[in-house]
Amino acid sequence: MTEPTVEIYTKAFCGYCHRAKRLLDSKGVAFTEYDITMGGPKRTEMVERAPGASTVPQIFIGGKAIGGSDDLARLEREGELDALLGR
Template identity: 75%
Template sequence: MSAPKVEIYTKMYCGYCHRAKRLLDQKGVEYSEYDITLGGPKREEMLERNPDARTVPQIFINDQIIGGSDDLAALDREGKLDALLGL
């Protein structure tokens, strides 16, 4: 089974971003991080992928929007995150 494509849009000094990355790190998952602190094309990309995004982090697994840090933690508590990550 191939590794999942995990992407996370973050900003500097974002506690929720750090929490989400820590959970992914604990699971040993590789991810692509896009820092949108100063805006730019990655911020526009994030908004194209999830027009309702108003906060960071915004997390995608295999191009499926997961949401933010709380959403990621909820999936983990429900036992659904490992399946999404192929663990």
């Protein structure tokens, strides 16, 4: 089974971003990170992909918005993250 693409929008010095990336790293998940510290087109893209989202991180698995760091941790805690990751 092919693992879905994981994308994460982050900002420099963001503790929640660091926590989400650490969880993904601990699971051996490859992800693409978009640093939107200075705004720009990637920030606009994030808001378009996750309407109403204004905080980081914003995490997408297989193109589906799953939310932020707390949402990612909840999925892991409830045993649902591995299924989303195709494991």
